[in-house]
Amino acid sequence: MKELRLMKGNEALAEAAIRAGADAYFGYPITPQSEIIEYLMRENPVERTGMIVLQAESEVAAINMVYGAAGCGKRAMTSSSSPGMSLKQEGISYIAGAELPCVLVNVVRGGPGLGTIQPSQSDYFQAVKGGGHGDYKLIVLAPATVQESVDYVKLAFELAFKYRNPIMILSDGIIGQMMEKVELFEQQPRLTEAPEWATVGKKPGRDSVIVTSLQLQSEEQEKVNLRLQAKYREIEKNEVRYETHLCEDAEYLFAAFGSCARITRKAMEMAREKGIKVGLIRPQTLYPFPVDAINKLAGQVKGILTVEMNAGQMVEDVRLAVNGKTKVEHFGRFGGMIPSPDEILNALEQKIIGG
Template identity: 75%
Template sequence: MEKELRLMKGNEAFAEAVIRAGTDAYFGYPITPQSEVLEYLTAEKPHERTGMVVLQAESEVAAINMVYGGAGCGKKVLTSSSSPGISLKQEGISYIAGAELPCLILNVVRGGPGLGTIQPSQSDYFQATKGGGHGDYKLIVLAPSSVQEMADFVELAFELAFKYRNPAMILSDGAIGQMMEKVWFNPQKKRSGELQPWATTGKTADRERNIITSLDLDPHRQEQFNLKLQKKYREMKEKEVRYETFQCDDAEYLLVAYGTSSRVSQKAIQMGREEGIKVGLLRPITLFPFPSKEINELADQVKGILTVEMSAGQMVEDVKLAVNGKIPVEHFGRMGGIIPTPEEVVENLKAKIIGG
């Protein structure tokens, strides 16, 4: 089968890529603006295409715990939701991280807090990158900025999740999920059927029983386990940082933005350069691990950094940590489901960084 070009919504492209990745199961619950994922999957009859299981759960809580069960069997499983639903899933995500299980979680972020709005937002950055649930754990977080990446990151997220036995999240937003773009799909992969040696697939006579748990009441063993997790996260920081730069070679100022706001920022760079402002963009692709080293290096070159986020300023904290006081770092953002305009970005760059 050849690669295939289609015009699709981000959520649908994600769902199609899920089937093509040879995924074993999807468990979800409807919530705007990501309901197309479940709708597409049920319409496509993946049980006929690949034997994939698709189930609409009774709640987001049940869905993430179905993911736990399936992941514990070593299967390629995922769930998707949007912000309020992802909040509900946090307990399960913490258990999955604690049991060291691989899985994929898609968050098509909408504005909050509370029921908030159904418009796009990036106000779940802290929740996604700092833990979200209880305990010292991290997710691998990928931030797509196009419909193509909504599709491409499915396989990448599963690959990283299985490599590190860690949950991976694709942190998208309502704009990327809902907009249509052309997207190339990889050929259909077969479901692997491979038995993971640690998974609960039935205790055969040739091995000890496998237990999937996040519980250990012995504080010393629990600390050792936490140290093991931290070691894993350090390894991710060393090996898995992904980012993209635009026009940074001669840049005197830097924008840092991911997802939808990185697209706006690209236009802002163009507008700024037309006015003679030498500005570049760094777009983190992995939000955890964060491209701190690369931003720190750019801080030796540029005079100031503006982060552009659809939030009150969340990623800006990681940028400030990366820069460590070398140069000014400011934030510009819109909230409540509003996407900033390129004009606003240039204006804020001038006011907060260049003029400042």
């Protein structure tokens, strides 16, 4: 049964993992996402659904536990925050290379280095451009609400198994820490049958299953890369998700994702009150990126301002999508600072309208 609750973002996401029928969670504490593993340990889902939860000795170990469980055809996930996500990149690359499904959650905090524990969006590049070594892509879902944090967990597992690919939920310290009303979806059953690519023990009459990303012959590795690229093109065709607000008559456009899109929406409303016709596009998938939608809007507006809690990352993808059709500028606060609607409106007036 669907259920309405007031929940903290991280805890709602953890509850969603149980309800999505996850088989295993492996994690390591790091602020601001520790509530995910704390909630799971408290909830003890092994008694509810049989889902196992394990606190690993490091983020590195946790992602490799996910790799092992994912290779068994199970719904496996991990979560972390920026410095921990950097540690996981090796394992993520192996999972992408071996074409296994899994769900990764990054509740982003400011960097570089140890940085700050405050919210940020400065891991955009790491999330959408691969992150680890080699030519690979994650599907990146960017929730803007606690509700989306919940719904995206279920979606992420569906996409992970549809494409045999790791899926990242790129959240941030705001979404993870704030409380909102959320509608929880019904408990989904855990998987009962293992896919044919899973290591389950060699059955008579079939070859052994090998989960690997190693190809010593270049010709074979190129085939793997071509297969991956074909899969990414398919993902780009099928899985673009975005929202637009007040774009019909827009002369200017904001582009923002995640929590920053919520603040930007407020700035849009303030601008409209001043008579500035500005709309907002909010990519919900950062990869695949809503290239066509942005390109189309670029033909309609006089300029686009991306608003991000970083020094300018998504702006590069917006510029690629716009392809010179109109002016694209970036406004960001970073290091854990959160932009105010006033600042955003001011930036629109200075950099786009007046610039």
